[in-house]
Amino acid sequence: MTASHSPLFLDVWLEYNRRRWKLRPERVSLGQAGGTPRLDAVLYRGRGGRIEQPPRNVYLPVAFETAPDTGAHRRYTQWTELASRLGEQMAADGVRNTINLVPEIGDIRPWTWHGLLAGVKYTFLQDLPYDLAQASQSVRSRIKKAQKAGYTCRRSDSVADVSACLTETQERSGFDFDFPMDQLDEAQRFVGTEHFRCYTAYAPSGEPAASYVVLHNPGGWALAWIISTRTKHLPSGATQQLHHYIAQDLTDAGAAGFDLVGAGAESISAAKAGWGPRLVPYYFLQQYGARRMGAYVYRGVQEMSGRFGATAALRRAARALPWQRETPTRPT
Known part of the structure; x- marks a missing residue:
């Protein structure tokens, strides 16, 4: 699995983030120590103990490994068991702002099962x-x-x-x-x-x-x-x-390949697409909360207003929400 060899797992990268951003890196390894199945991740914690993604870090690294001859059902149960444990820990400890998971994670359900919000973004992967x-x-x-x-x-x-x-x-x-x-x-x-x-x-x-x-x-x-x-x-x-x-x-x-990092802005995406890479989704996580949910409500009201011609009173009510200034990260 190439995910476990990501530069985001390097000791020097973890230590650099600790010094530069004052966040505490914590290696998490679930499953069979030194063998398979195993789920490895790096979680960064701020002063309050909540999990954060350091600035200028593209993803929070997570890597799942199992034996090459593992059957489909067995692989599924191994993955869901270990990923669910990680999702439970992250939900219990709390997530600050937005966490991007690596594109190799194609199943976000173990995190949503424990109450975390999930959304999708995109990037381009160029095979080598x-x-x-x-x-x-x-x-x-x-x-x-x-x-x-x-x-x-x-x-x-x-x-x-x-x-x-x-x-x-x-x-x-x-x-x-x-x-x-x-x-x-x-x-x-x-x-x-x-x-x-x-x-x-x-x-x-x-x-x-x-x-x-x-x-x-x-x-x-x-x-x-x-x-x-x-x-x-x-x-x-x-x-x-x-x-x-x-x-x-x-x-x-x-x-193993070259991640061109992001496919959000239309003009930039068009330039990257010229290389013929694969467009792939990756998931982001956020924590439920009054302000977060209020932001979603506000955005929903705004969309309804534009689509269905909502009344001026409804638009004024949306703007009056105390949390309307915080807008969640939009999928890109």
């Missing part, structure tokens, strides 16, 4: 080794354009070059990744360059044009943690050239 024939004609043309213009790619491990690309991307998109250069440097030094891999495409002038930061562990799915491009190099094809270079490098490094 990668055949460029799977990409769209547009992607292939952009790669050729960048190569012809003299752009080059390498794993430079330069956080300064990554930061230059990220800064312009944040300014252009209005999205704040909240990772200035000193914090990127700290993360790379702590996690290590083999797991925290910085890639950059360079213009013929030598200036950085596009960059990726990838979280990697051999045998697991690599995660596209940061993708950024400097504004004037957007039409150059440098981003596509760099992505293709990274897919080849990750294959050589033993990655």
Whole structure:
């Protein structure tokens, strides 16, 4: 199972999150110690003891393993028993904000059985080794354009070059990744360059044009943690050239595949889809509560108002709800 080899299970990643976000990581292993069936997870706890997902962490890692020759019914009962125990623990301890589970978890019922709210988001998974024939004609043309213009790619491990690309991307998109250069440097030094891999495409002038930061562990799915491009190099094809270079490098490094991390925004999804990856769902969890339920009620009233022309009085009543300012994370 590739999930158990996720970089999100690495000791250095857990310790980095503990120091950076002041959250206490707790490894959970249910089932047969050192054997199968077994369910492994990492839970992060805040000061109050509730379970949180650290900022800038894509998922909360959960991995289920069983013997390869296990029958379908036996596998089902093993999974539901162990996952239900984990779901019960998480519901009892409490969940703060939103928890994203890894795409390998295809059955969310053991968590909802214990009263947690669940929803679905999407991501793109690119299988490795990668055949460029799977990409769209547009992607292939952009790669050729960048190569012809003299752009080059390498794993430079330069956080300064990554930061230059990220800064312009944040300014252009209005999205704040909240990772200035000193914090990127700290993360790379702590996690290590083999797991925290910085890639950059360079213009013929030598200036950085596009960059990726990838979280990697051999045998697991690599995660596209940061993708950024400097504004004037957007039409150059440098981003596509760099992505293709990274897919080849990750294959050589033993990655099981490449998670492009997210398929929410329409324009970004269209760009990622050009590589021909698999669109897959993943689940998120939230805790029931007065404010959380109130937010769902408010959103439902708003949708009814738009669909059925609800009265002005009903709309005013919805806006008057004391909790209406908190809107749950929408599936993306």
